[in-house]
Amino acid sequence: MKCHDVRRYLSPYMDSELEATTTYEIVQHLENCHACREIVAAEERLERSIVGAMRRAEPGDDEIWKRVVTAGVGRRRRPRVQILVAASVFAAACVFLVFWAAPRQDLISCLRRDFELVETGRSALDVVASEPQALERFFAERMGKAVRVAPIDEFQLHGARVCSLRGAPTAFILYRKDGMRASVAIFDAEKLAGFAGADRDRTLWRDDAGKVHVVAVRSGGKIIGVAGSAPIDELEKLCNAFRE
Numbered sequence: 001m002k003c004h005d006v007r008r009y010l011s012p013y014m015d016s017e018l019e020a021t022t023t024y025e026i027v028q029h030l031e032n033c034h035a036c037r038e039i040v041a042a043e044e045r046l047e048r049s050i051v052g053a054m055r056r057a058e059p060g061d062d063e064i065w066k067r068v069v070t071a072g073v074g075r076r077r078r079p080r081v082q083i084l085v086a087a088s089v090f091a092a093a094c095v096f097l098v099f100w101a102a103p104r105q106d107l108i109s110c111l112r113r114d115f116e117l118v119e120t121g122r123s124a125l126d127v128v129a130s131e132p133q134a135l136e137r138f139f140a141e142r143m144g145k146a147v148r149v150a151p152i153d154e155f156q157l158h159g160a161r162v163c164s165l166r167g168a169p170t171a172f173i174l175y176r177k178d179g180m181r182a183s184v185a186i187f188d189a190e191k192l193a194g195f196a197g198a199d200r201d202r203t204l205w206r207d208d209a210g211k212v213h214v215v216a217v218r219s220g221g222k223i224i225g226v227a228g229s230a231p232i233d234e235l236e237k238l239c240n241a242f243r244e
Contacts, residue, residue, distance in 0.1 A: 001025040006036050014043060014166065017117075021126075023164040024142065030167070040167055044194055107195045107225065108207045108214050110165045115183040115212060115227035118161070118174060125159035125174060135160045139171050147171040147186060150241040154234070155182065166194040175228075175238065182228030182238055189223050208232040220244030 006029050012018050013026050030037050117123040127138045132149040135157065139147035142162045149157070155175035163172050168191030173184040205216040205225075213232040216225035217239055226239040 001029045003029075003033060003036055006030070006033070007039065010040070010043065013164065014040070018164075024162050024169075027164055027167075027169045044167070107192070107205055107216060107223070110195065111183075111185055111214050111216060111225040111227045112207075112210075112212045114163060114165060114170075114172065114185060115181075118172070118183065119181060123161070123163070126161040128159040130157045132157065135173065143169060143171065148242070149173060152238060152241050155238060165191075167191065168194055177230060177234070180228060180230045182226060182230050182235055184238060184242060185223075185225040185227070186242065187223055189218050189221050192223060206232065206236075215239050217243060 006013075006026050009018060009022060009026060013023065018026070030040065114123075118125065126142070127135065129135055129138075132151050135149045136147060138160055139145070139149075139162070149160075151157070152175065155177045158174040158176050158181070160174065161172045163170050163185075165185060165187060168187040170185050170187040173186075175182045175184070203218045205214070207214045211229060212227055213230070213235055214225065214227045215232055215235045216223060218224075219242070222244070224239055224242045226235045228235055
């Protein structure tokens with residue numbers, strides 16, 4: 001994959017919206033291209049700064065919004081330049097509103113979204129297999145490093161894929177139990193900085209809100225995240241099976 005291809009796919013790549021093959025090609029390119037890595041890093045810094053700024057209320061914000069909304073709608077006809085400036089300010093304000101309203105791409109939301117992409121069929125597994133050894137060979141070939149796949153008595157292995165969570169090359173493993181599915185995502189803990197609002201000192205993340213529950217732990221230099229519709233206590237068991 002060339003630099004112009006990576007930059008064309010940059011936005012969906014950073015939101016984990018690409019299919020596994022394209023994501024893997026981008027990850028491989030970034031490992032060897034300093035220029036593209038710098039662009040990704042700059043985009044991540046920009047996103048974090050925007051999120052941080054929008055979360056801080058400043059004195060006079062309400063008045064600024066009123067002036068933006070009412071710009072150009074008074075009784076007197078305003079010069080064209082003023083109207084264009086007002087329209088530009090309003091458009092910029094709308095962009096900030098989109099950033100504010102959109103879900104923050106933190107660790108929990110990324111793990112939940114990656115599970116939902118496979119659950120709804122929008123992303124396919126790279127390999128379907130029920131033997132841990134088969135999936136370990138797959139990860140060794142695709143990622144160039146060993147990934148331990150834990151056999152769990154209560155859960156049945158279904159398959160795996162290689163994906164990217166906020167630029168972190170990730171091993172994704174899918175399990176099934178009693179008609180429910182759960183995913184395990186494993187990536188290097190040093191990549192945690194790519195997630196908005198990440199607290200790199202934390203060792204446990206847990207969220208049982210909504211239909212998809214998420215639990216994640218830091219273990220042996222890795223982040224192990226589990227998402228699924230099973231009770232969160234069951235997901236914790238699955239997560240602990242991967243801890244070193």
